[in-house]
Amino acid sequence: MTLYRYKAVTPAGDTLEGQMDAGSADEVIVKVQEAGNIPLSAEEADAAMAGGLFGGLMRKSAMNAKQVTAFTDQLATLMGAGQPLDRALQILLDMPESEKARAMIGRIRDQVREGSTLSDALEAQHGSFSRLYVNMVRAGEIGGTLERTLRRLAEYMDRSQKLKSSVVSALIYPAILVVAVLATIVLLLMFVVPQFVPMFEDLGTDLPLVTRVVLAFGNLLTGWWWLLLGGAVVLAAWFRRQLAQADSRRAWDERFLRMGLFGTLMLRLDTARLARTLGTLLQSGVPLLAALSIARNVLSNSVLAEAVDEAAGLVKTGDGLAYALGQQKRFPKLALQMVAVGEESGELDTMLLKVADAFDNETKATIDRLLAALTPVLTLVMALVVGLIMMALLMPIMTIMSTVGG
Numbered sequence: 001m002t003l004y005r006y007k008a009v010t011p012a013g014d015t016l017e018g019q020m021d022a023g024s025a026d027e028v029i030v031k032v033q034e035a036g037n038i039p040l041s042a043e044e045a046d047a048a049m050a051g052g053l054f055g056g057l058m059r060k061s062a063m064n065a066k067q068v069t070a071f072t073d074q075l076a077t078l079m080g081a082g083q084p085l086d087r088a089l090q091i092l093l094d095m096p097e098s099e100k101a102r103a104m105i106g107r108i109r110d111q112v113r114e115g116s117t118l119s120d121a122l123e124a125q126h127g128s129f130s131r132l133y134v135n136m137v138r139a140g141e142i143g144g145t146l147e148r149t150l151r152r153l154a155e156y157m158d159r160s161q162k163l164k165s166s167v168v169s170a171l172i173y174p175a176i177l178v179v180a181v182l183a184t185i186v187l188l189l190m191f192v193v194p195q196f197v198p199m200f201e202d203l204g205t206d207l208p209l210v211t212r213v214v215l216a217f218g219n220l221l222t223g224w225w226w227l228l229l230g231g232a233v234v235l236a237a238w239f240r241r242q243l244a245q246a247d248s249r250r251a252w253d254e255r256f257l258r259m260g261l262f263g264t265l266m267l268r269l270d271t272a273r274l275a276r277t278l279g280t281l282l283q284s285g286v287p288l289l290a291a292l293s294i295a296r297n298v299l300s301n302s303v304l305a306e307a308v309d310e311a312a313g314l315v316k317t318g319d320g321l322a323y324a325l326g327q328q329k330r331f332p333k334l335a336l337q338m339v340a341v342g343e344e345s346g347e348l349d350t351m352l353l354k355v356a357d358a359f360d361n362e363t364k365a366t367i368d369r370l371l372a373a374l375t376p377v378l379t380l381v382m383a384l385v386v387g388l389i390m391m392a393l394l395m396p397i398m399t400i401m402s403t404v405g406g
Helices: 025-034 045-058 065-080 085-092 099-113 118-123 131-143 146-203 209-244 246-257 260-283 288-298 302-316 321-326 333-345 348-405
Strands: 002-009 015-022 038-044
Touching (some): 002 025, 015 025, 025 038, 025 118, 065 146, 085 099, 118 131, 131 260, 146 209, 146 260, 209 348, 246 260, 246 302, 260 288, 260 302, 260 348, 288 302, 302 321
């Protein structure tokens, strides 16, 4: 017998953590399910400790998000065509180009043939499939709607990836422009400006303030670039450490939400994520409280995640979801009103997906407008800075020439 650590969600939405002696992780999962709970994870106690310390550095998923989406869609298609689960997995075994992906699908197929459920086999792949993914599959198995659940999962992941890809694609050109602006300024200050220093010293006249400032920045970059670079690295490490600590992360997330347009965008993105995840889970048969416990993990902002936890506590006492979320004073009124309509009409899952679509579209439109305005602004900034530097270099020369000419 081996000691295992496990996490689970009760039907009331509470998170359980504990230890259990068992022969395998599958046995732990079965016992947790028999107790009426939804298992989230089960692994050997020693492995759990090692994963907490080194998992982020040493563990790499066998399939990326795009490959998982394709795997899910193909599996749903094969099952919809009447193929048994193990046969569908056997067919998919030859699809991926990656050896690691083929090996993982082979392990899943073998475990299914040995009697494991698909959700248990997926969970045994050590983080390759998210908690959301595993629990939706488990809910589909329990409700006898596995094929439909896999299709919803594929649609959910495909939509999330398309939104992310559209934002990343839109950011590429502005990012290149920012790098070009910074590189131009640094090159001018480090290599062009120092060429004028001997000439200005030979002139022996008082330099204009703007020229002295530009020369000072040039000297700073030329002589102390290593210190500036080291300071930037230290600052980035400090900020990353701040985000790794719960209290500091919460304080920063609170600040982020108050940052005007940036905070509004973050709120809309997380509202869309929460609504889409909840709607998809509810459609797959996951109870609301358990769905809230799972969905809060997709939120990027810890303040909003805490608000969902507090809302779950109110839902547990009998309050509606719209009222519970509204009491937190965090989420947009439009989203709360749409959720309330969904509760009144008995179509909460459908309305949550409409909320997600609305906020996804609104966020994308806002980002597109910002990026459209950002390009000319960056171009103007680069022109102004380069012009300022050139003016600072030419002003002393023009002053001397006018004096000589006079």
